[in-house]
Amino acid sequence: MSKQRVMVVGGGLAGLAATMKLAELGVNVDLMSLTPVKRSHSVCAQGGINSCNDQTRLLGDTEWKHLDDTVYGGDFLQHQPPAKEMAYWGPKVIDLMDRLGVTFNRTEEGFMDRRRFGGTLYKRTAFAGATTGQQLLYALDEQVRRWEAAGKVTKYEHWDFLAPILDDQGVCKGVVAQDLVSMEIRSFPADAVIVATGGCGLIFGRSTMSMACTGSAASRCYQAGAKYGNAEFIQVHPTAVPGADKLRLMSESARGEGGRVWVPRKPQDPRSPHEIPAEERYYFLEERYPTYGNLVPRDIATREIFDICVNEGLSVEANKPCVYLDLTHISRAELDRKLGGILAIYEKFQGVDPREQPMKIFPAVHYSMGGLWANYEKSEDGGMVAGSPINQQTSLPGLYAIGECDYHYHGANRLGANSLLSCIFTGLFCAPGVANLLESQEKVAAEYPGQLFDGARSDHQSRQDELLKRPAGKENAYQLHQELGEVMTKAATVVRRNDQLSDAIDKVDELHKRSQHCSLSDTGQWTNQNVTFTKSLLDMFPLAKTLLKGAFQRDECRGAHYKPDFAMPGLEGKTSADRIKEAELWCDRFEENTKKWLKSSVATWNEAKSEADIEYEDVDTSLVPPRPRLYGLVGAEEIEQVWSQRAAAKQEAVPGKANLST
């Protein structure tokens, strides 16, 4: 393997984990990133990282239950073998991060402390103050620096990945990239390429994500032929703080530590929140969801907050939709110890102390469940085969996708604190497979004919030259980005309607056409950020179009994708017998819908038509049979009853199984 190299694009948690593991396996790695890797978006993660642990085990928790919560929370849209592997790796991942020096919070006795996150009844979430992502990222960054010092890793920071290089068999043999300082465009031969470039929140203009989260790298792979899965599934986080440049996240841990969401019962009650007595406050999540209370899964919390403000007119403020997230009943000392970091952010950016005043929050685009389609090899025990080069491979051989930019783990909705886990897990888990791929190769990429790499380079050079030569004064990229964000936020976030989506498809198409005439206000050849931004904007359109088309076609509600016209309402019957009858019909309809829609969308970019061709892929649900998500639905009890009878009957019907259960 001495001459072979792997190119890792992206130095967030996923890319760094893959890099250090590959280096440990003796592989030479090139690591490329837009920002210095230590400044990657993963530093923003606040709340924590999940795994089953010794404390939850005492209460009956298992890795299997973590799998169950993950797929139930994701509305069963993820293949279960990868989700299982991830859940079973959870404890190992956290142990490793502990050994690497992450400053996880401790209990009195010196064990790792845990908190509860949404969508589970167990305290699975390990955390380091309120900057868990930063602490995890730094630990991996340090390890990668160690390998850099040892000569196994070469970093290319301030480089923009422009495209994968494919040989005539369609196998990925390197990348073309641009130095953001000198603007030099260059080819890098690589024997495998791992893309770990994070989410695509900037398609929505403002989101909780960082400025590098344009999705441009994933889009460039997609346009080069890689398939893209479940684009329509975008998580909107229930609690963010609206700002002019960014929607800053207020972590779910604020609710995990006891934060309560409410609005005054009287619309826009002018009194200060402290003067409003308990009975005049509407704790709507607690009232509507007695079991989970403020910790219902994200999609549900988001919809309820949206509904309270938009449909019920109960927003705290008249001209700006928002609700209270209240921590003021918790002691200052406890808040400082457990949530210091995020409260400081609120205070810093809003100028109000959230220990004294309830925060004002509203939902914001937060996470892309969809991403580059990736493969896996299923093992006999229903997980993944360790060391298989197929794991995490995209539809282009030799090109891998991990972290937020793959589509694998979170189905239709991601559980809080599961993403940091999936990022580190995919990085660590894919590395041995990639090393094995290298073992099996006969020829080193660097020894391929030079024209493969020169051709790719000069191709991108001429595109760049064309962009710089465009006549001045045409379309402005920043303006177009804002318009794109507005269209996408309106049509494709919390509530989706087909008329709005089809309207948005036309509008985005028009913006896409206009973007072909973007001209630059800076035509220089040195640190030209205008060029970089314009290129990333151009590449947002294929993803935006795929997302809209996927959402338009999916006539159902699943996880974060909510279309009220296709929602399955609760039961209305007055008597229990009526409701049972209704529940039977409800379950019939649910089964029909499952048959039709429990499928991932898998898109291929059609350049000629400038739109996505979408196929649908069956989901492997061999471990946990799909069941309805009934959080808070009227008649949930009866539906549950009918459903479990049916499930039991199915179990009996499986030949051989019936005997076993007696």
Added chain:
Amino acid sequence: MSNHSSTTKRKTFAVRVLRKDSPESESYWERHDVEYEPDMNIISVLQKIASKGESSSGKKIAPVAWDCNCLEEVCGACTMVVNGKTRQACSSLIDRLLEESPSEIVLSPMSKFPVVRDLVVDRKRIFHNLKKVKAWVPVDTYSDMGPGPKQSRQQQEEAYPLSECMSCGCCLEACPQYLKIEVTRKNGETDEAFEQRQKEAYDKGFIGANTISQVVLFNNNPTGQMNAKERTDAIMQEGGIQICGNAQNCVAVCPKEIPLTTSIAKAGRAATIRGLQRIFDK
């Protein structure tokens, strides 16, 4: 908040930016009149300047170059000098700045690092120094070996603040002992030769408060402790802790309120002990 200040009534405000087109070219000031909006920060000001594309005199200009990523003061990318104080552009709120200095807002790049363009500087030296002191926990393997050593709450509470350092460089900009090192490429010099020369130059300069604090962080980690000597040796070389004049400027400006002078004192004690040890070892 902003309701109390007189600034809400203003329509525009002046921003003066110290620009530089490339490392070789001269710096120059450029003035912009920016339309006031509530809740602005320096990032939104720079975005406005970029989309407008002209200066206050109506001259067509290229957008000002600057770095940013997280926009919530955790990545350290957007550090620059705002009204004479080094800080993060994303958490510099316009209302506050105008209260401090109503006539104009002045932006310039950090002065202790080579300017790449406008407000973008090259902070590679920070990361080089982290390498020099081996700021990591040298585990045997990434395979599953169970959890790390148990740690008390107190240990965690001491380590956590140090681990929040985002390598922004504010402490270095403020430090009288940390001087700019700019190495320019010679004609025809290869990448490798240039980088080598750069590293050698970095190794001569002061390593800075942030790096010393990282040494303390890792030397107190139960596993990191095992190579404490190596790290302490690294801060006793040329450009090491002995250069610190204890001016305490660093601790006053750290946006993460990291107890840098406490770290420097701890590292200083460790260095003294190590110095004696080395004499006896001979």
